[in-house]
Amino acid sequence: MHLIDVQTGLLADNDAIAAENRAMLATRGIYALNVMSAPGAGKTSLLERLLPLLATRWRVAVIEGDIVGSADAERLAKLGLPVEQINTGGACHLDARMVHHGVHDVVHGPSDVLVFENVGNLVCPAEFDLGEDDAVMLLSVTEGHDKPKKYPLMFRRAGLLVLNKMDLLAMTDFDVEVAVAAARDVHPGIAVIRTSCRTGEGIAEVAAWVERRIAAKRGRPAPPSPKAG
Amino acid sequence: MHLIDVQTGLLADNDAIAAENRAMLATRGIYALNVMSAPGAGKTSLLERLLPLLATRWRVAVIEGDIVGSADAERLAKLGLPVEQINTGGACHLDARMVHHGVHDVVHGPSDVLVFENVGNLVCPAEFDLGEDDAVMLLSVTEGHDKPKKYPLMFRRAGLLVLNKMDLLAMTDFDVEVAVAAARDVHPGIAVIRTSCRTGEGIAEVAAWVERRIAAKRGRPAPPSPKAG
Numbered sequence: 260m261h262l263i264d265v266q267t268g269l270l271a272d273n274d275a276i277a278a279e280n281r282a283m284l285a286t287r288g289i290y291a292l293n294v295m296s297a298p299g300a301g302k303t304s305l306l307e308r309l310l311p312l313l314a315t316r317w318r319v320a321v322i323e324g325d326i327v328g329s330a331d332a333e334r335l336a337k338l339g340l341p342v343e344q345i346n347t348g349g350a351c352h353l354d355a356r357m358v359h360h361g362v363h364d365v366v367h368g369p370s371d372v373l374v375f376e377n378v379g380n381l382v383c384p385a386e387f388d389l390g391e392d393d394a395v396m397l398l399s400v401t402e403g404h405d406k407p408k409k410y411p412l413m414f415r416r417a418g419l420l421v422l423n424k425m426d427l428l429a430m431t432d433f434d435v436e437v438a439v440a441a442a443r444d445v446h447p448g449i450a451v452i453r454t455s456c457r458t459g460e461g462i463a464e465v466a467a468w469v470e471r472r473i474a475a476k477r478g479r480p481a482p483p484s485p486k487a488g
Numbered sequence: 489m490h491l492i493d494v495q496t497g498l499l500a501d502n503d504a505i506a507a508e509n510r511a512m513l514a515t516r517g518i519y520a521l522n523v524m525s526a527p528g529a530g531k532t533s534l535l536e537r538l539l540p541l542l543a544t545r546w547r548v549a550v551i552e553g554d555i556v557g558s559a560d561a562e563r564l565a566k567l568g569l570p571v572e573q574i575n576t577g578g579a580c581h582l583d584a585r586m587v588h589h590g591v592h593d594v595v596h597g598p599s600d601v602l603v604f605e606n607v608g609n610l611v612c613p614a615e616f617d618l619g620e621d622d623a624v625m626l627l628s629v630t631e632g633h634d635k636p637k638k639y640p641l642m643f644r645r646a647g648l649l650v651l652n653k654m655d656l657l658a659m660t661d662f663d664v665e666v667a668v669a670a671a672r673d674v675h676p677g678i679a680v681i682r683t684s685c686r687t688g689e690g691i692a693e694v695a696a697w698v699e700r701r702i703a704a705k706r707g708r709p710a711p712p713s714p715k716a717g
Contacts, residue, residue, distance in 0.1 A: 297527040298610045299631025328637055351611035380609055381527045382580035401630035402528025408557055427659055
């Protein structure tokens with residue numbers, strides 16, 4: 260009971276800061292995307308493929324969350340985008356407070372799109388709103404089609420489910436139909452796109468989904484942004 | 489600072505209960521193993537292969553941790569072993585309090601070996617001692633060889649690293665030597681065994697590792713236990 264009270268307080272505190280983050284981003288019309296998955300599902304690999312497509316139209320910034328180290332931030336910085344690394348220490352997720360300063364910097368910079376790459380974890384990241392517009396989750400087919408039943412909150416939170424590592428599908432007993440049915444059982448409206456970050460399959464579809472979401476947020480058909488530089 | 493104080497208090501509380509669990513198990517000479525990994529790395533599949541080998545000599549019981557549901561417990565119950573399911577609700581790990589009643593039941597039953605299958609997560613399970621003798625972690629080769637650098641505490645906690653899904657190795661860019669070197673960088677003494685739960689590769693080696701650990705705990709060369717029934 261004590262633990263639950265602490266947890267409830269932390270989440271209420273988080274939601275208040277997330278609301279501040281969201282309001283700051285709204286003042287500049289910046290679209291924010293929270294990318295989540297289990298460790299090793301391919302978040303950074305997806306972003307290496309996806310962000311160059313988005314960057315043809317939008318100025319993209321990244322806030323990168325990891326327990327320790329900066330390996331993923333270094334990979335994404337090679338794309339020529341601004342990347343801020345957050346080390347969460349013991350914490351198994353990003354929270355609204357951790358990203359607050361980064362959001363502030365992005366709001367006062369030249370960006371149109373902000374991507375949070377969350378800590379690899381299917382549980383806690385789903386509980387902590389960062390102030391994003393949309394959440395995307397990756398499920399790699401090597402993880403098994405039982406995951407929506409085992410980690411339902413994550414699938415409920417995400418607007419888009421990316422089924423990644425499709426190039427390995429034939430080597431696994433992953434059943435795409437079972438996985439999609441299970442995901443839609445917990446979240447009927449979830450969009451699903453199949454990708455392979457090795458072959459490039461589906462990446463353009465993910466970019467198109469994000470473009471539609473940006474257009475919906477801005478209330479008009481995805482206009483080109485005046486890119487800096 | 490507030491958050492850190494709460495966390496420190498919770499962990500101290502956990503360690504006290506874990507010590508009770510460990511003392512209870514010691515009164516009966518029961519060996520306990522805590523099995524951890526990211527979601528979908530193959531914990532249940534490994535146990536489906538491993539526990540029948542251990543069960544030829546020992547009476548094995550399982551405490552199964554999941555956020556929701558009982559799919560994994562049902563898989564393991566088919567082995568004819570006693571399995572207790574714990575649903576952690578929002579919590580992304582087992583803790584010593586959650587398993588305390590289950591440990592009590594096992595201590596008052598006929599078991600020689602107790603296996604905890606933890607929640608799929610590379611972060612928090614490593615922080616919560618359950619009272620086990622040894623921790624094993626699975627890393628599937630589809631997750632990437634960068635994981636020891638990104639989740640060091642888990643690799644530091646585990647006495648054995650199981651590199652699973654070796655049947656998929658050729659389809660990935662996973663470098664076994666890089667992964668093992670990175671794991672030994674954070675934990676020089678960690679044992680490493682390569683497995684495939686599809687082909688059966690390495691499972692006998694894992695069983696032999698567990699047998700050696702049981703023998704070490706009991707202070708004599710792994711004697712057969714009088715099996716019930």
